[in-house]
Amino acid sequence: MANTFELIASSTVGSGGAASIDFTSIPSTYTDLCLKASLRQDPSAATASSFLYINGSQSSYTAKWIEGNGASASSFSLTQNWSYANPYDNAATSTANTFSNAEIYLPNYAGSANKSWSNDNAMETNATTAYLTLGANLWSNTSAINRLTLSTSASSVTGGTNKFLQYSTAYLYGVKNA
Amino acid sequence: MPNPTRIEINCETGVESIIELTDAEVAEMTYAAELAAEKKAEEDAAAAALEEKKLAVLTKLGLTSDEVAALLS
Numbered sequence: 001m002a003n004t005f006e007l008i009a010s011s012t013v014g015s016g017g018a019a020s021i022d023f024t025s026i027p028s029t030y031t032d033l034c035l036k037a038s039l040r041q042d043p044s045a046a047t048a049s050s051f052l053y054i055n056g057s058q059s060s061y062t063a064k065w066i067e068g069n070g071a072s073a074s075s076f077s078l079t080q081n082w083s084y085a086n087p088y089d090n091a092a093t094s095t096a097n098t099f100s101n102a103e104i105y106l107p108n109y110a111g112s113a114n115k116s117w118s119n120d121n122a123m124e125t126n127a128t129t130a131y132l133t134l135g136a137n138l139w140s141n142t143s144a145i146n147r148l149t150l151s152t153s154a155s156s157v158t159g160g161t162n163k164f165l166q167y168s169t170a171y172l173y174g175v176k177n178a
Numbered sequence: 179m180p181n182p183t184r185i186e187i188n189c190e191t192g193v194e195s196i197i198e199l200t201d202a203e204v205a206e207m208t209y210a211a212e213l214a215a216e217k218k219a220e221e222d223a224a225a226a227a228l229e230e231k232k233l234a235v236l237t238k239l240g241l242t243s244d245e246v247a248a249l250l251s
């Protein structure tokens with residue numbers, strides 16, 4: 001059971017928006033990492049996906065996801081060059097001033113085994129359809145994690161043509177004695 | 179129009195930088211997006227072709243998809 005959450009770094013997106021939020025030089029002194037993000041993107045749609053890249057890598061991600069949207073539930077598997085931070089961030093037609101939230105928990109991030117983590121996400125909107133998702137993820141790589149990037153693109157670590165909008169936030173915590 | 183920006187936070191120093199994507203990064207991003215769109219179009223076309231094939235077989239057999247589902251259940 002985690003008994004120490006320590007804020008490592010945080011960021012709030014400014015008025016110009018941002019294509020990605022990149023935490024670099026993450027110290028290896030904690031047991032686990034926890035990334036909490038509150039995100040909204042600019043595409044003219046109800047939702048837009050955000051992506052998580054580890055150490056800038058664009059390979060070896062697999063995952064199992066379940067989702068519910070108020071009408072139906074489903075599950076899916078992924079083998080990709082990216083992983084989801086949140087499959088359903090809020091976007092331009094979501095209720096104004098609302099943001100999706102994502103909690104990403106990465107245990108044993110500095111160890112020498114392949115890296116696994118969980119996602120717990122909710123989209124927030126006053127509409128018939130809104131998404132809750134849970135993900136179990138694996139990055140088949142034994143390197144210690146020293147960089148986590150939230151990106152708007154499934155094809156670029158630095159981000160795509162979409163933007164995270166102003167007041168989107170990301171908080172990275174280190175967890176000790178988990 | 180300026181290029182999109184990204185945020186980089188160095189967790190050792192605590193310094194946050196807002197960095198404009200370089201023209202090369204934007205070009206790479208655009209190219210990657212085009213590739214991804216092409217790949218998706220190919221996957222969609224393959225899925226549609228498979229669906230058509232399945233429908234053709236069903237038509238040949240004189241069965242509906244509901245009837246096939248009932249047979250397989």
